Amino acid sequence: MSKHPGSAQTVESAPAPKPRAPASGSPATGRACGLEVISLTKRFGDFTAMDQVSMKVRPGSFHALLGENGAGKSTLVKCVVGYQQPDEGSILIADREQQVRSPREASMLGVGMVYQHFTLVPHMTVAENLIMSRIDTPQFINWRQARVELEAFMQRMPFRISLNAPASSLAAGEKQKVEILRQLYLERRFLILDEPTSVLTPNEADEVLGMLKEMCRRGEVTVLMITHKLREVKAFTDSVSVLRAGRYVGGGDTDDLTTEDLAELMVGERQPPAAESRAARGAGRTVLEISGMRARDDEGVPAVRDVSLSVSAGEIVGIVGVSGNGQKELVEVLAGQRHAENTGISVQGQPYRARRSEMIRHGVAILPEEPLRNACVPGMTVADNMAFRVFDRAPYSFMGWLRNGQRRKRAQELIKAFGVRTPGAESPIGKLSGGNVQRAVLARELTGDVRLLIAANPVFGLDFKAVREIHDRLREARDNGTAVLLISEDLDEVLQLSDRILVMYEGRIVYETTRDQAQVRSIGKHMAGDHA
């Protein structure tokens, strides 16, 4: 037991009811610890990311931290785990004031965090990843003994992952599970989760959260979960705190608060019901047709395996699936960023190889995920980035000379029309926030004659307001007769927007339904690979 980092803190806890393998440590009851922050303030230059935030998390509770992007949730938890130091205020862990100067110190106190991005080492196996996360990794690792201990630990866990699999070979859901397993392996008393379910299927999310809830109930651990999903807050958590613009704006027991209350606290205004105006219209002409597309991923493994689909004018076809099932590669082939073994793409009845001339001729627009990386040159100005599709054509170019004035004028119009918040058309696009980069790219792609729009995770990481606005733009494009192919990991988004829904799993389209007949249950099952 002494080999384990968490055990230093477990000395005062009750002795184990039965002997366990050394790596498994002591169990538990009552070892969960509480957290209290008092008047916590953090400034970055002139910007106050977190302003006098005070909140309390009871030991053994499952607590949700709600808030929009930029509300200060990440700043708060980063201060708690020692990634950042607060400028003012104090942090109490297990009722004792603590200076947490580094994640290592947090981990000594039994506080651990599961990050939104994965922190597994890709070319190490699950076993190696677990061993290396310990503070007291032995100098020489006796793998035979370590494996026995790890197997014993896995036996007690609600989900199992092969210890020998390299982390890079795991699906996103499995990686998330390993991240959580690792924290449990380290015997955390206080666990912080940053949007843990964003990459999981609904069933997987329920499984993981249900398990955490159970562990909280038994008093083994306290969980603080950052989330956007009100459904999860209502279904699993005991209490909730809401941050808005860096301030604590409310909270309490989850049972006392309705979803509407929470949403109002979060955005500060009542949400209007989702606009579902949709003029009934027969299906238009087929615009995009894909038959038998096959492509490999960066590692040379087949990622898109025989995908066939079609999108007609005036409809949104949503492809939903857990990330890493070939959607990224599919979009890259459509965008001309990836070589396919068999593209099989035709647009408006003509073969399409994602050339610039073809994109212009057929009015193809693409809003890829991570637009700053995939569709922008971060160091170039907003105006230049907005002109990528047209800069070399009249009236922005004359006899091979670019007309900067024209380009700037157009950019200013677009910035206004799409509400891009930027210091000016001439500032580098890389300096803008995620939502504004998204707006700028959307402005570029949706201007002019657009007959086919391909959008991949268009609202990933954006706040409520930006999400609504971008969704409205997509609907508007559809209503104007554009064929829209929406690829998303967010089932709610696909359900809200799509006329037809396809489920992609392991590089194939495994399920298709119309929105009217869509059943969340069966979509979820197919996303999780259960096609029976």
Added chain:
Amino acid sequence: MEEQTDVLQEQLTGVAEALGWWGVPLAILAGAIRASTPFLFVALGECLTERSGRINLGLEGGLVMGALAGFAFSHITGNPWAGVLMAALVGSLMGLIHGVLCSLPRVNDIAVGIAIMLFGVGLAFYLGKPFIQESAPRLPAVPLGFWSSSGAVQSALSVNALFVIGVILAPLMVLFFRSTRWGLVVRMVGDNEEAARAAGYSPMRVRILATMVGSAMAGIGGAFLSLYYPGGWSEGLSSGQGLMAVALVIFARWHPVYCMLAALLFGAAGAIGPALQSVGVSWGYYLFNAAPYVLTLVIMIIACSRFRTLRGAPGELSVAR
């Protein structure tokens, strides 16, 4: 390489005269063992450095500085092993410069590597002028040809102690990467910097150390050049082994034992020319001597693809990102 092949030539002609055409494989084997030792050390060193997430092209500089330091110290102290030790020390200093410079913000490891390479080679030529005509005690050889009565075979199979050390080192490094804490830390830093930081390790410190040790091994490889084969100090001593070893590590997929096999392959390629000439094949001498360079090129073409990143490449490596 010309300097080396001339010396090899003389030794191998004896083998060839004694054995005729049968001497060719033996000559290639002997050549492989000799010519591969510097490749072996540089490649193992580079393997360690790259596993930590940095590319050190400056190993050529460490190698040449090591060659000079080894020769000079062997000459001064009369003990070749003191020379090897000094070579490692000087090599690690070159690695320290590279490691520290690359830890500054917005400094590119490849650019610094090229600078270190030019710096090391230039400095060694400048400091080495007085040693050009000198001689120094050589490193001892292990006679693996003892079973044969032929003097030629014996001379071809006398293997340097450093080669033996290098061959033992390769599997030890595999063990290091698999079963020691520090080996796993190096892999962690090289594969996911964030994860290493979250676990409380300083990627910067690990990388500087890995670069130092890697560069020290390049220095030892250099000492082999000046203290054993071809021996002596001259400005044409190295012929880009330090650079070719980088290609070799990629070819070997960052695996120490494959690095060893690849080093042997490169050594053998370098020995084809002299081995053939020793049995009287007079055409294409320079063509065959170019074999290692052609091999480098072919390997790079096969290993690098526009469509996929390298399988097994450490994630933090600037070429893999």
